[in-house]
Amino acid sequence: MAQGEQNLVNGNKAYAESFTQGNLALPPSQKYVVLTCMDARIDPTSAFGIPLGAAHVIRNAGASARDAFRSLVISQQLLDTTEVLVVKHTGCGMLTFDNAAARNIVAANKGEEAAKEVAELDFLTFPDLEQAVKDDVEWLKSRKIEEGITFTGWVYEVETGKARKVL
Amino acid sequence: MAQGEQNLVNGNKAYAESFTQGNLALPPSQKYVVLTCMDARIDPTSAFGIPLGAAHVIRNAGASARDAFRSLVISQQLLDTTEVLVVKHTGCGMLTFDNAAARNIVAANKGEEAAKEVAELDFLTFPDLEQAVKDDVEWLKSRKIEEGITFTGWVYEVETGKARKVL
Numbered sequence: 001m002a003q004g005e006q007n008l009v010n011g012n013k014a015y016a017e018s019f020t021q022g023n024l025a026l027p028p029s030q031k032y033v034v035l036t037c038m039d040a041r042i043d044p045t046s047a048f049g050i051p052l053g054a055a056h057v058i059r060n061a062g063a064s065a066r067d068a069f070r071s072l073v074i075s076q077q078l079l080d081t082t083e084v085l086v087v088k089h090t091g092c093g094m095l096t097f098d099n100a101a102a103r104n105i106v107a108a109n110k111g112e113e114a115a116k117e118v119a120e121l122d123f124l125t126f127p128d129l130e131q132a133v134k135d136d137v138e139w140l141k142s143r144k145i146e147e148g149i150t151f152t153g154w155v156y157e158v159e160t161g162k163a164r165k166v167l
Numbered sequence: 168m169a170q171g172e173q174n175l176v177n178g179n180k181a182y183a184e185s186f187t188q189g190n191l192a193l194p195p196s197q198k199y200v201v202l203t204c205m206d207a208r209i210d211p212t213s214a215f216g217i218p219l220g221a222a223h224v225i226r227n228a229g230a231s232a233r234d235a236f237r238s239l240v241i242s243q244q245l246l247d248t249t250e251v252l253v254v255k256h257t258g259c260g261m262l263t264f265d266n267a268a269a270r271n272i273v274a275a276n277k278g279e280e281a282a283k284e285v286a287e288l289d290f291l292t293f294p295d296l297e298q299a300v301k302d303d304v305e306w307l308k309s310r311k312i313e314e315g316i317t318f319t320g321w322v323y324e325v326e327t328g329k330a331r332k333v334l
Binding site: 002003004005007008009010011012014015016019021022023024026027028029030031032033034038039040041042043045046047048049050051052053054055056057058059060061067068069070071073074075077078079083085087091093094097102105106109110111113114116117118121122123124143144145147150152154158159160161162163165 | 169170171172174175176177178179181182183186188189190191193194195196197198199200201205206207208209210212213214215216217218219220221222223224225226227228234235236237238240241242244245246250252254258260261264269272273276277278280281283284285288289290291310311312314317319321325326327328329330
């Protein structure tokens with residue numbers, strides 16, 4: 001059994017044995033969404049104080065708003081959430097490469113045929129962390145479909161466990 | 168201050184005060200990725216036994232592999248993860264509508280101009296839960312770029328807290 005599967009089997013056994021919240025509703029009870037990075041060093045539930053059932057949590061490489069657009073629209077339009085917290089973080093991998101570098105790595109690791117599968121892919125990297133938070137919030141605010149939604153933008157520090165507000 | 172922001176400020180203060188894991192490395196220490204849904208009733212860290220720093224966690228509406236493709240490629244090709252757990256769940260909102268219904272809801276709620284912004288959007292809903300787990304794993308396995316990656320597929324039960332393996 002691979003490591004992740006083993007963690008899931010063991011961890012889930014313990015979790016299910018003491019689980020008491022089987023009656024939570026589908027729509028988030030506190031009507032908000034946290035968009036953050038997939039980074040392994042982030043535990044949104046604990047680090048951002050999210051009660052079970054309270055908020056949608058969307059995670060992708062870099063906490064990209066463009067990449068999360070489908071999920072945000074579903075959250076807001078189908079499940080009535082009205083607040084979005086965009087939380088990027090220090091030490092993010094997305095600060096360290098660009099599209100050309102990513103494609104070169106794929107070609108070197110996996111060959112030209114695999115590289116073709118990402119030839120058109122925008123990896124959505126960014127060179128400046130705080131600017132990326134601002135840009136993503138502004139991009140969302142410029143959508144007609146996001147009218148009436150409240151946005152804030154944050155940086156989480158993986159070195160200290162602290163989150164600070166950017167806008 | 169809106170509810171989500173208030174939770175983050177209060178929760179993060181407590182979290183940072185007892186935070187001791189500021190030296191974790193960027194690449195996931197246990198080289199795996201969990202792809203699950205943004206659903207508010209799922210706490211992957213606890214329910215799937217993920218140690219801090221061990222695994223990337225990608226979350227979107229429905230735990231869609233297609234939607235997560237960019238993040239998966241980055242996780243695997245840039246940060247050397249080799250195992251993917253796809254975890255969808257009972258009671259998922261993505262079982263309850265389709266593209267046409269979603270667009271009608273947007274048009275009714277926000278008007279025709281907002282609906283235009285999602286006219287081309289595939290909401291990636293699915294009619295059958297276990298089949299969707301299988302389909303997503305098969306779709307990933309069919310990518311050349313995913314060669315050498317280990318996949319398992321799971322259903323998490325929001326009613327019991329239990330996860331069961333599908334494939």
